[in-house]
Amino acid sequence: MISQNSQTILNVQNLHANTQNTEILKGINLTVKSGEIHAIMGLNGSGKSTLAKVLAGHPDYEITQGSIQFDQQDLLALDSEERAQAGVFLAFQYPIEIPGVANSQFLRLAYNTIQSKRGNDELDPLEFDDFVREKMKLLEMNPDFLDRSVNEGFSGGEKKRNEILQMALLEPKLGVLDETDSGLDIDALKIVAKGVNHLSNEHNAMILITHYQRLLDHIVPDYVHVMESGRIIKTGGKELALELEKHGYDWLHDNLQNNAGATA
Amino acid sequence: MNALANIDYLSSLLQTLSTQNPGDFPKDLLPENNFPWLKQLRTQAIDQAGQFKWPTTRDEEWRFTDISPLSTLTFKPAQPGNSPALADVSPFFIEEANNRLVFVDGFFTPELSNVNHKNQLVVGNLAELATSHSDVIEHHLGQHFKSQKNLFSALNTAFLKDCAVIIAPQNTVITQPVHILYIATQAETTHYPRCLVVGQTNSQATVIEDYIALQKPANSSYITNSVAEFSLAANAQIRHFRIQRENSSAFHLANCAVSLDYASRYQAVSVTLGASISRYNLDIGLRAEAAECIIDGLALISSDQLADTHTCIDHLQPNCVSHQQHKCIADEGAHAVFNGKIIVRPDAQRTDSSQSSRNLLLSNQAKIDAKPQLEIFADDVKCAHGATVGQLDNEEIFYLKSRGIPELTARNLLTYAFGAEILNRISIASLKHTLEQIVLNQTQHH
Structure with a gap:
């Protein structure tokens, strides 16, 4: 939802990032305001997932140029745990399995850590159990998932629901969903989309990273960006995703070249 | 025994044996004259012990584990008679166990034990059961080490004074575990814990084998030389949880032999936490079709501890299953060793075997040697194995x-x-x- 009174949550300027001496991001500019949902689309290898990991502070990436302002702070000065505490949340494309740690233990530790950083009260195991069960209803998750090890033996859809459950508990200012739709059947996709729509409000913002239009039928974006070779090459409204779905990414290429020709 | 005479530890032990006469052991609960088979077992073991060499790191089986610190210790066999206070022992009790056998320095201690005579399991010590169950005991005791006999299991038998005995009779299914608690109390001695577990046809039982120390002065050095034997008849199922939490000055040398008959199932978890130097040999023989074992292990050590787990799973017959996961966590200057041998004999077609060895180093000084060892002589088998050593x-x-x-x-x-x-x-x-x-x-x- 685009609003006149919104605050800028994220401001990425000319961002360049390397991993293993290869430049992956080559000058990203992106502004996200409260209340907005942005979709970032693009082919494999265009740098979408790298952008998501860089926002969350993954240690494998080195920032060589540019800046990221998040909620009036210099995000690049923060470690990944501080970014999460400040309100950045990344829903992983491939959530990590942690055998030996009960999901409930992990969720409560994350929740309490963030609550205490925000100056709020922590919950004891019993209080947390009630609280988390309520949130699980939103995602139609079986409470048995609390007693199992984190993501261990979860199906693809269960892992993605567990990611959105974490987002529901941690209430971030900025949710970055990295290909949350991949590997989901249509029913799971609808449940996840319902969860995201429920969590989206005028105080936070979402960035959805996806290959396909399919997710955007259920979570309607305010802006669609297309990435290629580490840059955003086109930005439009939700209809841009439909055009891409209809004509493919090559269409965009031809289109851009034609435009370039026309302006020259 | 001449070959061993220059090892102080052994010459001291053997001296004890040679000077032994009935008068020296007023508390020997098993007068040999009443049990000729026991006398024979001990005599054979003494002979066998004399034929082994003291293991050094030049022996393949002891490459990673240097037990030379042990060789200079003149720790005599522990004597019966100590009984720690109930208040010191009760924190180690396990509430789910409805049978508890407590052995202090290798000797059964009835006042700390709790034997439930109402259930169908036969639970007790050798001295008590040697007469009433002599046929079963004679048939199994000391009989499952035939191929893997070594110096320390032979010494255990040579010094056999008492033993935990658990027999699950045919068709009995007991879900509550039997807790065998071995307590070492005497400083600078060797004690010889032992147990025999027999699962008869279609029986099910659970056994906890638990090693602790209540030494005075605290953390005195001592040696545990233990033996456990498990025999599973057709369709028997035994679960075995083994906890080694000796004090940090202890030496722990343990041998466990498991023999599986048709479609029987042995499931074990072994947890190694204590001792300065420990060595656990687990030898499993899948001796009939469709037998199955699932064995998991964890060694968690720090300081300058050394913990060595050597397992050998021998697939002798077709259609058997073995699954193993072993983990080591070594911190500070600790050294963990895992050697996992799996043998698939020519007859053992359609074997399904997996082994995973995962190891975590928490400091730059810690060291882990992991050695999976597969010897496969059959062609139609599934054997998956993997080993990793690393950081988080x-x-x-x-x-x-x-x-x-x-x-x-x-x-x-x-x-x-x-x-x-x-x-x-x-x-x-x-x-x-x-x-x-x-x-x-x-x-x-x-």
Whole structure:
């Protein structure tokens, strides 16, 4: 939802990032305001997932140029745990399995850590159990998932629901969903989309990273960006995703070249 | 015995044996004259012990484990008679166990034990059961080490004074575990814990084998030389939880032999926490079709501890299954060893075997030697194995940090989880909880 009174949550300027001496991001500019949902689309290898990991502070990436302002702070000065505490949340494309740690233990530790950083009260195991069960209803998750090890033996859809459950508990200012739709059947996709729509409000913002239009039928974006070779090459409204779905990414290429020709 | 005469430890032990006469052992609960088979077993073992060489790191089986510190200790066999206070022992009791056999320095201690005579299991010590169950005991005691006899199992038999005996008769299914608690109390002695577990046809039982120390002065050095024998008849199912929590000055040398008959199932979890130097040999023979074993192990050590686990799973017949997961966590200057041998004999077609050895180093000084060893002589088999040695996974750390969890907390949680995955296989809630607390305390860095 685009609003006149919104605050800028994220401001990425000319961002360049390397991993293993290869430049992956080559000058990203992106502004996200409260209340907005942005979709970032693009082919494999265009740098979408790298952008998501860089926002969350993954240690494998080195920032060589540019800046990221998040909620009036210099995000690049923060470690990944501080970014999460400040309100950045990344829903992983491939959530990590942690055998030996009960999901409930992990969720409560994350929740309490963030609550205490925000100056709020922590919950004891019993209080947390009630609280988390309520949130699980939103995602139609079986409470048995609390007693199992984190993501261990979860199906693809269960892992993605567990990611959105974490987002529901941690209430971030900025949710970055990295290909949350991949590997989901249509029913799971609808449940996840319902969860995201429920969590989206005028105080936070979402960035959805996806290959396909399919997710955007259920979570309607305010802006669609297309990435290629580490840059955003086109930005439009939700209809841009439909055009891409209809004509493919090559269409965009031809289109851009034609435009370039026309302006020259 | 001449070859061993220059090893102080052994010459001291053997001196004890040669000077032994009935008068020296007023508390010998098993007068040999009443049990000729026992006398024969001991005599044979003394002869066998004399034929072994003292193991050194030049022997393949002891490459990674230097027990030379042991060779100069003149620790005599422990004597019966000590009985620690109930208040010191009761914290180690396991509430789910409805049978408890307590052995102090290798000798059965009825006042600390609790034998439930109402259930169908035969539970007791050798002295008590040697007469009433002599046929079963004579048939099994000392008989499952035939191919893997070594110096220390032979010495255990040579010094055999008492033994825990558990017999699950045919068609009995007992879900409550039997807890065998071995307590070492005498400083600078050797004690010889032993147990015999027989699962008869279609029986089910659970056994906890638990090693602790109540030494005065605290943390005195001593030697545990233990033997466990498990015999599973057709369709028997035995679960075996083994906890080694000796004090940090102890030497622990243990041998366990498991023999599986048709379609029987042995499930074991072994947890190694204590001792200065420990060595656990687990030898499993899948001797008839469709037998199955699932064995998991965790060694969690620090300081300058050395913990060595040597397992051998021998597939002798077709259609048997073995699954093994072993983990080591070594901190500070500790040294963990895992040697996992799997033999698939020519007859053992359609064997299904998997082995995973995962090892975590928590300091630059810690050391882990992991050696999977597969010897496959059949062609139609499925054998999966893998070994890793390393530090914590960076992607796992990042995942936790991305949820706001500080790096140190994340590392501690992942280290704990690495060990807890094995503890999850323990089906006895209070034991699992106790061990989780121990692992939690030992994996938290500040």
